Amino acid sequence: MASPARGFDAELTADTNASAWQVRGPAGAAVLSLRRLTQTLTLAGATRPDDPRDPVLRVRARLRIDSDFGTSCQPGTDACLDELNASRASEFAPLFARRAVDLPYAYVELAGLGRGAVDLRAGRQLLVDPLGFFLFDGVLARLNVARVASVEAYAGYETRAGFPLSNGRFERDGLLRADRADWDRSLATSVLDRAAAPAVGASLDVHPSSRVEGRFSWRRVWSADGVVEESVAARGAVALGSVARLYAEAVYVVPLATVSLGTAGIEGYPARGGRWTVEVSRVRPVFDLTSIWASFWIDPTDELRAAYSTPVGRGNDLSLAAWGRRYALDAETLPNHPADVAAPYNGGASASFRRRRDRWDLAVRAAFEGGDLGVRGNADAELRAWVVRGVMRVDAMLSFVHVRDALRPDRALDGVGVVAGVMFPLGRIAQLAVSLEDDVNGIVGQRIRAMSVLQLRNIP
């Protein structure tokens, strides 16, 4: 019989993130001064049983208010964008919201019932599995079977835009949905009415030994007009002793009869520490089946990637990677195709070094990718150092960027950016970070970005 819990510990966190920056339109004319204030309130609590094998009750919730105070007017004129306003159709921007309130998650979980056999969760929850992110309002049950497998099943409604406290971030791409009850029907006809989307799904997670693990996932979502989105996924890994591991993954979209993701790779662990990986993958994006994009001709992208990470002394990591990417266009099937329409290629390499010490962290990163689609290179150095331990930390970053877009030569860019900031712990419950960023490049000239983050934790 489970012993009674010793108590319930909870932590309340409030983050306030303010930033101000400028954006110039791609054609170079518009400069918008943007200011954003994002506030989040997070509650995380759990019971503390005497015996770790006893059930634990957890509560998790997060509320966010995203306020946009930036200008939305064309410089030099009085023409401004506005939220939904039927009387000013020419200024109407359906996605532009001054204030957005949403609930990224809020659930109650009872974990470890029956000596760890069953977990139950109810509320708004973000699911992560081989099918990707899925945010839904509903219930989830997990059954752990004899330490070698677990079965997970869930049902509820996918969290879609247009409903209160929902921003639809994790909906499939392709459509805009909103509560159009108060809209003039002639406005923004491309925006669909909100509609509830019931969903069910299940996963089987198997790990018959410490060397083998696998996961199979299935999900079905009923959208408006009877559209059924259904996907299945499988991923697995097999350890080859303690020196290497083979893994593979595939996601299949049933109505499209398409594999949207396929990955296979091998990961090795050298005796002196570190890790190397060689991986091939094919990705074909899938869009909301209610949209026309789902039936468009979409070619996959293949990637071969090799990476190596190694420790270089205590607290230091060095990572190197190289990749080649093929955009698998099939020229033969193109109507009126000329000879130059062939599968484009890009290739790149990156190197990262991280040094962590008691009083400071240093990260140096450099990456370059180039090929038929353009060129991008960047190099960054980032330092965080305590000037007075526990009192003031200095954050600094220096970065360079180099961009050449073969399709849009006028967007060529070489830039340098500098960030300087400080962070002050304010007692044991708060910290304040302020930073100023100065970026200079040929397209926008000089741009300043200011950011401040205030965090309050363990609010009584």
Next chain:
Amino acid sequence: MNLVRAWLSWLAFAVVLSVAAGARAQAAADADEGPSHLIFPAQRLPLRFSHAGHLAIPSVTCTRCHVPRAPRPDGGDDLLPREATCAGCHPVDRAHPSTIAQSPRGGCDLCHEGWTAAAPMRVARVEVPVPNLHFAHARHADVACERCHATVRTVRLATRLELPGMRVCIACHRPGGARDACVVCHVTQPDGRLRTRFEDGVMNPPRWMTGLHHDADFWVGHRASAAQDATRCAVCHSDGECAECHDGRARDRRTHPNDYVTAHAVDARMNGDRCGSCHRASTFCANCHQRVGVAPSSPVSARGFGRFHPPAAVWTSAPVTSQHHGVEARRSMRSCTSCHSEQDCVTCHASRTRGGGGFSPHPPSFMARCGSLLRASERPCAACHDDLDALRMRCR
């Protein structure tokens, strides 16, 4: 040729920079490779002592000196011998500390480094911080000391290097063995997750935990770990940490350094799917594109900033070249949806009977699977086609 030269230059720069930094770090690497400094913080032991010497004496056992006592007020398990324990063999006359007893030798400086007769009552303080761990020697009384402190019989002063690493613990705390939940040993936060941030740094899964160690590039490929078992991530990470990055509201300078807003287009073009892990093109991207006047759906007041795409002669008109919008769309449809609504495409791609140009956007093999799509939803079909009955016949 210029591209190759630029590519090689950048690659050389990256490799030289990283290797130089790595070599520098290796040269400066701390020789102490013992257990985690976060779990067992650095100690200060200004003592002279030889475990090897003492344990060579038959009558001396571990428990003769290390007697379990009540936990310290700060929660630590206190087994350090006190002066009285040592004085049993090495007598010290506190009234006359300079007096050195013989056989066996006594006196303060026998054990305390730096003791001088000039300041006889002053010795350097021994500091053994409480480990960031739940552990009670009393509950492990049936386990031989050397099973965890394997090298203690061979060293002089036992330091934190003689403390066990996690591998030693999970030899017993494994599935089917002693309790194996992380929280059995690791300290937790109020919400039940493991505490990972300490004064001296951030806790990271050890390298031998295959695929879980967060090395410098872990963030690039952490999807695989999360997809396999997100509950494993949740032992340390909160839902908020996922949401913070993956809903794209807060900018991470590591992924978006410099003036990323101005430079992002080429990234989206080269690898737009990666953008999709944090940004939804149809909302997040479209919102900004609409606001700066680049989207066709931008309000009239925000438009008129010129053409973003290449000239119509190559972008939309036949013949199809590598710069034709159809080729770009097939390769990077997500980029299209970051500005365009369905209606922008339907205008030309609808059937002629619907007033469009009749340019089919479907792939060559589409007829083989259009039935399942039509059954899933008629809406997208009806956007371009008039006669859905005819479609149903063709798409069986």
